[in-house]
Each structure stands twice: as structure tokens, then as C-alpha cells.
Amino acid sequence: MKTPFSPPPHRLSAALWLILSVTAPAWAQHEGHAPVPAKDKVDYATMDHSRHGASGQEDGIDHAAMGHGDAHAASSDAPREPIPPVTQDDLAAAFPAVDHHAMQHASAVNYKATFNRLETWDGDHGTGQAWEGIAWIGTDTDRLWLRSEGERAGGRTESADVEVLYGRSVSPWWDVVAGIKHDFKPGDARSWAAFGVQGMAPYRFEIEATVYVGESGQVAANVEAEYTLRITNRLILQPLVEADFSTRDEPEHGTGSGLNKVEAGLRLRYEITRRFAPYVGVVHERSFGDTADYRRAEGERIRDTRVVAGVRLWF
Template identity: 30%
Template sequence: MRIIKPCTYTVLSLALASVTQMTMAQDAHHSMPMSAQHESHSSHDSLYQEMQTGIESSQIEHAEHAEHAEHAEHAEHAEHANASSIASRAASAQHPIDHKREHGGQIYQATEIDNQWLNNADGRGSLKTEIESRIGTDENKLFIKLHADKAESQDADYAAQVMYSRMISDFWDAQIGARYRVDEHQVTDKEQLDAAVGLHGLAPYFFETDAYLYFGTDNQVSFSLETERDLLLTQKLILKPYLNLDVVLSDDSAYAQKTGLSSVWLGLETRYEINKKLMPFIDVAYSYEKGNQHTARQAETGSEKQWWYGVGLRLKF
């Protein structure tokens, strides 16, 4: 107790002195004239304004520096882009790029085989086989067509056609080539070779069309037209109306056909696409045959009209 009391007196005396000094300072401030107080506040305001001005000038200086840096960066990027463009043009000039594969220049191949068995109202049957193969680009193609027709209890007739095809518009190709045909019904001149020119393409309303003019020996000139269109009932069940006709313009051969409309096949095919490579179908058609002229080798024959019906199988690959 004797040690604690002197310390307590010392702490109390120091606290009393500090309170006294604070009271005197407040009294002095209140007793200060208004002018002095105003000058004091003015000095504080001036100091604050100077600080604000310094901060604003610093911000402006920083913004100008950032703007200069941005302009310099854009200029550097533009210079780099120009240099890259010049370099790429120079490289293209030295090593030109071939874009044919991306714009229809690729080579493709497609083959279609039709096997069809038909019967008429008299029960006489006929087996028809057609093969069409094409290879080439969108602009230049080679068409190969093979046809075989064998009536019941008779020899088969054959025809082979090779055509060069050149695209002349978005939907049409001009074709030129040759046709080789064999007719076993004739005693002489069984084999014939004809020059052929024509068009292959898509007619209005999406009719796929082949139209050809044939020029052979003995003043044989004829025209053939094949046109067809797919009508989708579903994605797999498809109707295909078709028209095949032949017109004889002139014929001075030993087995001449009558001039004019020589034959017509008008039919409706219904096929089911198991997939894009295998497609069975049924077919109903009406045919007209005008007949042959009277010559030293043959007697004149009349026209024939009859209905045909049958089944078939189409393969694509």
C-alpha cells in the first residue's frame, strides 16, 4: 500500500494537467477573432484546392499517357497487319492455291443398275436391263449407258452408248458421243454405229431429262426423249412417273421403221428404298409401237398398243 499510493497520485496529477491544457486551448480558439478563424479556414480551403488541382492534373496526365500508348499500340498492330497481308500476297503469288476441290473440281463416280421383268395382257414377258455409270467432275463427265432387252423366246437386243458431258448451265449438260447397237431380229446389218448429240439435265418442275439426236448410215436420223420425276409419299416410298419416246425423222435402211412417232412408253413406277443402294419397285406402263415400213427385206407391220406390268430391282453404288 505504501508503494501503490505515490504512483496513483502521479497518474492523477498528469491527467489533471492534460485536461487543463485542452480546456485552455478551446477557450483560446473561441476567443480568437473571426478574421483569424476565417484566415485559418481559408488556408485549409486553399490547401484542399491545391490538392484537388494536383490530383486532377495527375489524372489528366495519366489519361494522356494512356491515350498515347493506345495509339502507339494500334499503329503497331496496323503495321503488323499490313506486313502480314503483304507477306501472304507474296506467298500466294509464289505458290498459288488450287481451290478446285472446294468448288466442284472433285472427281466422283456413280453407277445405277435396273433389272425389270414385265408382262403384257397376253402373258408375254420381257426382261429389261439398264446400266448407267458416270464419272468426272461437275463440269466434265463421262457417261456410259448399256441397255439389254430380251423378249420371251427371242434373242436379246443390245445397245451401248458412250457420251462426253460438258456443263453449259446450272441445270444442263451438253453431250456428244456414239451409240453401238445390235439387233438380232435382222438377218443383215445386225450391228449399227450412230453418232449422238444431246442434252442431259433438269427440266422445269424437276423432271430429269435426256434428249438425243442420232445419226447413222442409210440416212438414219432419229430423236429420243426420256424424262422422269420423283414424287415422295414418304422418305422411303416414292412414285416416279416417266415418259420414253422415239421419233424417226428419216430411215432408208433395209429394215426401216415408219417415220414419225415410232414408240412411246408411259408408266408409273412405285419403289421402296430399303436404303440408298437397294430399291425394289413395281411398274405399270402403257406402250405404243408404230411398226416397220415395207422394204425388200421386211413386210410392213401395223401399230401395237398394250399394257405392261411387272417388278424390278434397282441398285446404286
């Protein structure tokens, strides 16, 4: 066997030379290779790699001939489990034919009825009741509106009216309305042609502005604005301002030209459910101009402040 050690110098005995030969490192004797001398070790840091080409041959070594390229191509081109081709049955199962006639769609026609105010009071000048309701039926763009409001005091009806209007949506927040209004009180019953707009202004103010043209050419207008302030998820404060205008004096109906009346209210309601909400509030009403003069002549007050209690409901 060939050993990595030279024959011992004359000063070492033959036994010592034999021990060193037997105990030589195993790696030096692996497959008969001798250890690389330190002077023959390769310093890769000083090697010139600039001659490495894209052909796979570096310093005379043909890596392509070593078989690595074929193994890589085989691993990338051939999947472990080949995917079967998509058949017509697979497409039919993934995209079945839809029978639109058998589908159930939500109705395009909806409706809602709301009593915004259904209230009563007990003041210094007697008891009274008031109501204001609104209902609609139709689609998102075309609706039939029904509005009514009135007031009773001292056991008699002081005002009552009903409006039937067609509304057309002109924007996501506004409707244009047109129709008729019929007054039952005050005075003799009469009808009006009605034109107006209703919707939500910036900062969530709900606005109703309507102009009425009477049979004799009388023109009146009503503007109402309210705001919903949600204190909690169920406790809601709702301020409201309403103003009436006329272009002619009508003593028989107790109204004068110009600004007739302004009503301001503040109501606090608690929604037991979304459909049922009792409330309490305070309302102040004042008449102006010739309307105030007509009320004085009838012995009525031109100013009135009252505490009200009622319920708001919708269905």
C-alpha cells in the first residue's frame, strides 16, 4: 500500500515509521488518494471568472456533457401528474345554462307609509292634536306620493289637506313632483295645482318646497326643512322649520299676502323599533303680516308655544 509519508530518516526507528503510517488520516487514504499539499490547494478568490462563457464550458470543463441540463429539462417540462384536457362535459358542469324565467327577482314596485307626526298637547288654551303623514308607491325613479297634514284645537278642525302627486327622480337625492292638493279647512274646501321638489340637501337636510296655484289665480307656497341628529343609535333629535307664503289676501281663509306663518319645532324621539318611536318636543308658531291681523280679529293668538307628545311610525 502506498502511504503519504516518506521513509523515516535514519534517526527514527522502523517501529515509529510503521505507527505513523497506520495512523495516517482516513481521508488521505480514501481510494488511494494522497492529501493535497498546502501549496497545491486552489485559491478560488484569485481565479479569473471572466472567461466563463454561456456555452457551459469553463476552463475546459464541459458541464453540458455532465448531464445536468437534461435532468433540469426533464424536471421542468414533464409534470409529475399530467393535467387531462378540458372536455365539453367539464365546461357544461362548470357553466350550466341559466333559466332566467325560473329565477325569482325582487319586485320593482315598493311602497312605504310614514306618520312623521302624530301628536297631542294640553296647553293654556286647550288641548289639540296634529298629524303629518306621507306615503308613496312605485319604483326607484317613478312614484305616486300621498301627503296629508292637519291640526285640531278646542274640539274642531282648524286645518286639513291632502295632496296626490306624481314624483320623478331627477338625481340620486332629488325628486320633482306635480299633482293636486285639496284643502278641507280653513274656510271652504278648494283645490290647487301643485308643483315642487323634495329631497336631501347637502349636510343631510331634508327639504320640501311646493308651489300651489289656486282656481282663482291665487298662488301659495310652502317650504319645510328638517334635520335628523342621531344622538345614539336609538335616541334621535329632530329640528324642523316650516314657512307658508301667499300672493293675495284672503280674509275668508284667514291668510294675508307675503309671509303668513312660521313654525319651528324640536322633537326628541326614542326608537323602540325602527318602525315605532315615541317622542316629546316643543313647538313655537307665529303669524305675520295681514295673517296676524286676521287672527287678532278672530280673538286668536298670533304666537303660540306648546309642549307636545306623540309617536312616529312607519309601515
